[in-house]
Amino acid sequence: MAGGKEAKNALKQIFAMEGYWRYLAPFAIYLFIGSIVSLALPGLEEYHIYISYTLRTVVVGVLLWKLRHRFTELADKQLLFDPTALVTGVLVFLVWIGLEGRYPLFTSSEMHFNPTDFEGTVTVFLIFTRFIGSVLVAPVIEELVMRSFLIRYIISPRWEDVPIGKYTFESFAVITLIFGFSHYRWLPGVITAAALNLLLYRKKNIVPCITAHAMANLLLFVYVVATGSWFYY
Numbered sequence: 001m002a003g004g005k006e007a008k009n010a011l012k013q014i015f016a017m018e019g020y021w022r023y024l025a026p027f028a029i030y031l032f033i034g035s036i037v038s039l040a041l042p043g044l045e046e047y048h049i050y051i052s053y054t055l056r057t058v059v060v061g062v063l064l065w066k067l068r069h070r071f072t073e074l075a076d077k078q079l080l081f082d083p084t085a086l087v088t089g090v091l092v093f094l095v096w097i098g099l100e101g102r103y104p105l106f107t108s109s110e111m112h113f114n115p116t117d118f119e120g121t122v123t124v125f126l127i128f129t130r131f132i133g134s135v136l137v138a139p140v141i142e143e144l145v146m147r148s149f150l151i152r153y154i155i156s157p158r159w160e161d162v163p164i165g166k167y168t169f170e171s172f173a174v175i176t177l178i179f180g181f182s183h184y185r186w187l188p189g190v191i192t193a194a195a196l197n198l199l200l201y202r203k204k205n206i207v208p209c210i211t212a213h214a215m216a217n218l219l220l221f222v223y224v225v226a227t228g229s230w231f232y233y
Contacts, residue, residue, distance in 0.1 A: 023149040057133035085208035089215025113233035139213035165204035
């Protein structure tokens with residue numbers, strides 16, 4: 001009986017997105033929706049990357065919007081256009097471009113998000129979707145999970161009692177490695193994570209990290225579209 005009640009309470013928390021579930025539930029969708037699409041649509045492999053990215057952008061974007069009032073760390077927007085954050089974003093972009101082809105890759109993707117494989121309205125829609133996903137959705141969900149929730153949870157399971165921007169070597173190292181090696185381009189990923197961690201420690205606020213992340217992604221988006229370097233995606 002007790003086990004059943006605990007399971008019921010756990011499911012209630014998940015569906016209500018209470019506690020850490022407000023971070024983990026949208027992030028799980030963000031991570032695994034591609035696998036769900038692959039299982040649900042066999043035989044359409046060449047379209048999976050476009051379908052999954054569109055669904056990820058829409059579903060996670062809507063969830064973040066609906067849950068926005070629960071993310072109290074986003075309430076203070078005075079640092080949204082913080083100069084240090086904007087400069088950090090520019091430097092991160094330069095790292096991604098400058099290191100390309102100068103370090104070994106352990107894994108790679110055979111498929112790339114290339115809207116120019118299509119024509120007309122579909123191409124425009126996919127480019128717009130990529131912009132929304134990479135500049136508006138990804139920076140928010142990734143920074144909320146990595147540098148608001150997980151970096152504090154590593155310090156203490158009572159993570160909500162840990163001030164945002166509290167430094168420990170263990171949390172710094174773990175987040176840097178997790179974030180870095182979750183990207184095919186692991187070296188720029190590691191450098192990016194370290195830079196965003198340092199920005200967090202300096203500002204004691206998650207908003208500048210989102211700004212820097214969004215700025216880097218925006219510049220990369222412009223670069224990819226302008227040069228046709230779709231291999232980045």
